[in-house]
Amino acid sequence: MAVKTGADHLKSLRDGRAVYLDGKRIDDVTTHPAFRNACATIAAMYDYQADPANIEKMTFASPTTGDRVSRAWELQRSLAEMQARRDALMDWARLHFGFMGRSPDFIASGLAGMRMGYPILAGLDKKRADAVRGYYEFARDRDLFVTYGVVNPQGDRSKGASDQGDAFHSVAVVDEDAAGITVRGGKMLGTSAIMANEVFIGNVVPLRDGEENYAVAFCVPLNAKGLKILSRKSYEGSATSAFDNPLSSRLDENDAVFWLEDVKVPWDRVFATRDIKMSRDIFHATPAHVSHNYQSQIRLVVKLQFLLAIARRIAEVNGIIAFPQVRETLGKLAAQATMVEAMLSAIETSGQTTADGAYYYPSRQFLYATLCVTQTLYNGFVNDIRELAGGGLIMLPSSIEDFASPEIAPWIRRTQRSGVTDAEGRVKFFKLAWDALGSEFASRHAQYEMFYVGASFVTRGYMFANYPWAKGEAMLDGILESYDVASELAKTGRKPADRRDGGER
Ligand SMILES: Cc1cc2nc3c(=O)[nH]c(=O)nc-3n(C[C@H](O)[C@H](O)[C@H](O)COP(=O)(O)OP(=O)(O)OC[C@H]3O[C@@H](n4cnc5c(N)ncnc54)[C@H](O)[C@@H]3O)c2cc1C
Known part of the structure; x- marks a missing residue:
């Protein structure tokens, strides 16, 4: 073939x-x-x-x-x-x-x-x-x-x-x-x-x-x-x-x-x-689960870039891009999208080799961390964009048919205004934004990003099982071992009371 x-x-x-x-x-x-x-x-x-x-x-x-x-x-x-x-x-x-x-x-x-x-x-x-x-x-x-x-x-x-x-x-x-x-x-x-x-x-x-x-x-x-x-x-x-x-x-x-x-x-x-x-x-036990979910993160990076472009365009079309609070929201969203890109990079650079040395596959630790973070991040990300949009997502003609009506079209042209595009451009863009952010299709995507890999208690369980706890525990045990009651009291010339006096046997 x-x-x-x-x-x-x-x-x-x-x-x-x-x-x-x-x-x-x-x-x-x-x-x-x-x-x-x-x-x-x-x-x-x-x-x-x-x-x-x-x-x-x-x-x-x-x-x-x-x-x-x-x-x-x-x-x-x-x-x-x-x-x-x-x-x-x-x-x-x-x-x-x-x-x-x-x-x-x-x-x-x-x-x-x-x-x-x-x-x-x-x-x-x-x-x-x-x-x-x-x-x-x-x-x-x-x-x-x-x-x-x-x-x-x-x-x-x-x-x-x-x-x-x-x-x-x-x-x-x-x-x-x-x-x-x-x-x-x-x-x-x-x-x-x-x-x-x-x-x-x-x-x-x-x-x-x-x-x-x-x-x-x-x-x-x-x-x-x-x-x-x-x-x-x-x-x-x-x-x-x-x-x-x-x-x-x-x-x-x-x-x-x-x-x-x-x-x-x-x-x-x-x-x-x-x-x-x-x-x-x-x-x-094989790299299967991490491999298909690594593909999901590649896809999600692209989706967040697309949604971020919608966010910025909303601010431009509505003339709010110069407001400091709007820039702050856009900056926050850009930071979140960048963090997901950085995590994708970490999944790759921290990858692992199979036990037989033959293949290289995505890092379990970084992949599961990314899944835990992104399945809760997505809906907040979309919500912040909806907050930028206000009623513009809804203030729309019922359908393209309204543009074909000699009676309705002039009213659309008078009510759909923007400093950067004409009425058709504004309606066209906001219809797309609604499809991505608020339509039944968009709402299904919210559910998808929350659940496609399992409920959050499941992904957090994967994370629990794949985090290298020993790294932090070695430090914790190190400091706990560096002092005790006897050594601290000895610094002031004292010693612990007899344990039996405290009820210990
Ligand atoms: C849009 C979409 C597309 C999907 N596509 C696919 C696909 O192509 N292939 C596929 O195989 N699956 C797919 N899934 C299914 C997905 O794998 C499951 O939805 C996911 O595994 C969660 O299982 P569940 O829906 O049965 O939720 P449940 O396991 O029933 O969990 C729902 C909620 O109930 C509570 N809960 C349930 N059990 C417990 C528990 N033991 N402890 C504590 N709380 C609990 C939690 O609050 C949890 O969030 C898709 C899901 C969606 C939403």
């Missing part, structure tokens, strides 16, 4: 997958008004990498086939390779301004991390480790867009997967035979499932003893027999025009609940089955 193009990707999505929206099954996501523009955005990413001007930067030659595939699949061996790969992924993120959270490079990064951890997995279960390695090569060599569903659907979170009143509330093993396993149940939350090629089903959340039936990890094509993709409301579908909803009309990556109705998974795609340790270790 020559390098994958947008047309190749769109063709691959016409595969009979079972996507459901508004009570109906969707025949072709690439042409349906609820999904077609998001599909086209992903296609543009593949066209960008296939452009002869970008091919060297964006792709590398598969060691198996020699064909060029996305750098997202590359197994970095050094800091320099990691930085070159990051530059490519950042170019990709700029095409969607950081709004496509589960773009093709997200899970590709995670699968690459799993592959880097092959020796660890082989130590646990050689056959399943071979399946991970084989699938990585299969997906890489076809430059597949893989997404994932690795969280059990919400139900009663105080109870385990097996205690939800339905043994198949979450994906569980039904049966196994010589060909593979059969699975049934639900998973959340398949972002990009409508427009990816395959899905990784697994468990990033710990399972309890006795829940072995749920301890699975595997990949299947999104048109696998029995796999249902239950879409949430489409923001693209309710976007009235590119002028009114410039972001949600093109960048609604969609989220969906998966239902697997006795889906058959062949053994060469089963990475863990009835194995709680393996299903967790493929993420956390």
